[in-house]
Amino acid sequence: MLNASPDARQQLLQTRCLWPQEAPRHSPVQAVVLTSAEVDHVAGLLSMRESQPFVLWGTQRVLGLLQENPIFNALNPAFVERRAFDLDRRTEIVGRDGPLGLAITAFAVPGKVPLFLESRDPANLGGVAEDTIGLEVAAGGKCFHYVPGCARMTPELAARLRGSDLVFFDGTLWTDDELVRLGISEKTGHRMGHMSINGGDAGTLAVFDALDVRRKVFIHVNTTNPVLDEDSPEHAEARAHGWEVAEDGMRISL
Amino acid sequence: MLNASPDARQQLLQTRCLWPQEAPRHSPVQAVVLTSAEVDHVAGLLSMRESQPFVLWGTQRVLGLLQENPIFNALNPAFVERRAFDLDRRTEIVGRDGPLGLAITAFAVPGKVPLFLESRDPANLGGVAEDTIGLEVAAGGKCFHYVPGCARMTPELAARLRGSDLVFFDGTLWTDDELVRLGISEKTGHRMGHMSINGGDAGTLAVFDALDVRRKVFIHVNTTNPVLDEDSPEHAEARAHGWEVAEDGMRISL
Known part of the structure; x- marks a missing residue:
């Protein structure tokens, strides 16, 4: 699992079900790479079996936030090794059985501190560079970009994504x-650290139109987002801009 | 939800699905009573919606362990009030809308510290009295007992459960x-703080045979337990001793 769709728990469970079982409680998860310490990115770790070996990767900042929470000691160090990577440096990902033949380069993305840390420094909800990251994932001469949370497009991020295959x-x-309109929360997307798909000139559809990305897939889609409804005009609009919406069990070959 | 079957997450999700929806993201969960701070009893709290009001009840010990983990600050104090109860004292349970018309009396049960705390005090895996509790739940002149984890039957516990309706x-x-036999773990039930159903004279079937409990239901059943298979001889044996195995969506009237 390279982390972290809307609900990492579900993703873990599905991964387990889709994969061939080699032994009772076998899991194919060799490594986990965290892109944030937000609850929906890390709570799934608590659903791993207690004797499930894997390597847990994250920035120093994200691993430090995990370390502050003793409940994650349920990931016994005898089975789960925690390894940090630096931003903007290519890192070969090692799994429980050794190198996986893929490398990541993590990069800072405008985002937000985890919800559970908001009260610690209310003046800096945007957090630090290592709080929210995207990943360039490279293997076999191919590469894609994975950015599950992003508060806004920056020139640096645009330059990085321009021309990407995926x-x-x-x-x-x-x-x-x-x-807010649905009466579910008082929070805007901006407040939560998410740019919106239909956000005018600064929205995702508009800014990606200029980026020449070959394949574009929405992930981390909230249950309220009408793009999930394949019969909706919103879905049609996203398709017209060349976007797909991720589905369970989706496989993509580059 | 009065806590805590094998997977509190699932239980929460199911509760939400089974109940009538009054509003978007309405939840019927007025209050949560924790019987332990073990991962499978508390991780489900992280699946509650961020603006979901309820009252979170536990012993001082269990609430203190939650407090040590900043990730549970995702349960915003503006929405989730934490209230402690004492052992062996009748406590009227208050939910988000006020008293629920039910009272609990919590009592210590032989158990274990949470997995994530084992390294803190390896000499005392059994923990303190408030680490693992059972509940007597009373409403409308009726009462039942809820004991999701128990390391062994004691004379005190036997006296408390004797003659219970449920x-x-x-x-x-x-x-x-x-x-151990399945090659899944090196841990026995004893090591994990669980007495076993078929444990001879000290097993659950044997000890309950003498307790005159009118209705007996197994909860917190592990996936490896053959009692889950309704066609198994183990299931038949449990039935012969007057036991039922809990199911999703089960309703019981006293």
């Missing part, structure tokens, strides 16, 4: 005030 | 060496 990108909300 | 009880394992 980008998985934050599809949380269709509009910035989606949750 | 007991939900730890059904984790059929035999003490179940996980």
Whole structure:
């Protein structure tokens, strides 16, 4: 699992079910790479079996936040090795059985501190560079980009994604005030650290139109987002801009 | 939800699905009562919606362990009030909308510290009195007992359960060496703080035979336990001793 769709728990469970079982409680998960310490990115770790070996990768910042929570000691160091990577440096990913033949390069993305840390430093909800990251994932001469959470497009991020063969990108909300209008929350997308798909010139559809990305897939899509409904005009609009919406069990070959 | 079957996450999700929806993201969960701080009893809290009001009840010990983990600050104090109860004292349970018309009396049960704390005090894996509790739940002149984890039957516990109308009880394992024989773990039931159903004179079937409990239901049943298979001889044996195995969506009227 290279982390972290809307619900990492579900993703873990599905991965286990889709894969051939080699032994009772066998799991194909060799390594986990965290892109954030937000609850929906890390709580799934608590669903791993207690004697399930894998390597847990993250930035120093994200691993440090895990370390502050003793509950994650349920990931026994005898089975789960924690390894940090630096931003902007190519890192060969090692799994429980050794190198996996893939490398990541992590990069800072505009984002937000985890919800559970908001009260610690309310003046800096955007957090530090290592709080929210994207990944360039490379293997066999191919490469794709994975950005499950992004507060806004920057020139640096645009330059990095331009011309990519494949980008998985934050599809949380269709509009910035989606949750407010539905009476579900007082928070806008902006407040939660998510740019919106239909956000005008700064929205995801608009900014990606100029990036020449060959294949674009929305991930981390909130249940309120009408793009999930394949019969909706919003879905049609996203398709018209060349986007797909991720599905369970999706396989993509580059 | 009065906590805590094998997987509290699943239980929460199912509760949400079974109940009528009054509003978007409405939840019927007025209050949660924790019987342990073990991962499978508390991780489900992280699946609650961020603006979901409820009252979170536990012993001082269990609430203190949650407090040590900042990730549970995702349960915003503006929405989730944490309230402690004492052992052996009747406590009226208050939910988000006020008193629920039910009272609990919590009592210590032989158990174990949470997995994530084992390294802190390896000499005392059994923990303190407030680490593992059972509940007597009373409403409308009726009462039942809820004991999802229990390491062994004691004279005090036997006296408390004797003659009960209904007991939900730890059904984790059929035999003490179940996980070891299956090659899944090196841990016995004893090591994990669970007595076994088929444990001879000290097993759950045997000890309850003498307790005159009117209705007996196994909960917290591990996936390896053959009692889950309704066609198994083990299931038949449990039935012959007057036991039922809990099912999703089960409703019981006293």
